[in-house]
Amino acid sequence: MSAYFHLKPSGTQYMFNLKGGNGEVVLTSERYTTKQSAEGGIASVKVNSPHDARYDRRSNSAGSPYFVLKAANGEIIGTSEAYSSTAARDGGIAWVKANAPTAPTRE
Secondary structure, rough: OOOEEEEEOOOOOOEEEEOOOOOOOEEEOOEEEHHHHHHHHHHHHHHOOOOHHHHHEEEEOOOOOEEEEOOOOOEEEEEOOOOOHHHHHHHHHHHHHHHHHOOOOOO
């Protein structure tokens, strides 16, 4: 099984996760008020994920590296999990670049 977007309800809203073939979450969306908006977020990830300039490489308060993926307008469209090292984070970015553009959506 390869990468896929898991679109799901979250309370009264919707969100999605980009998951690897092992089922591990690589990227998590913000919450959207409608399913249609969440589907638009998935489309935005597919369009923006190949572009390195759309990634902000960050560290959380504990010092663990993570990244956010932004749309052309600067809005965050996905946030990664925390990684154990900057090399692991950069590997996660490379994986998203390679897999997100063609990943199918599942509910």
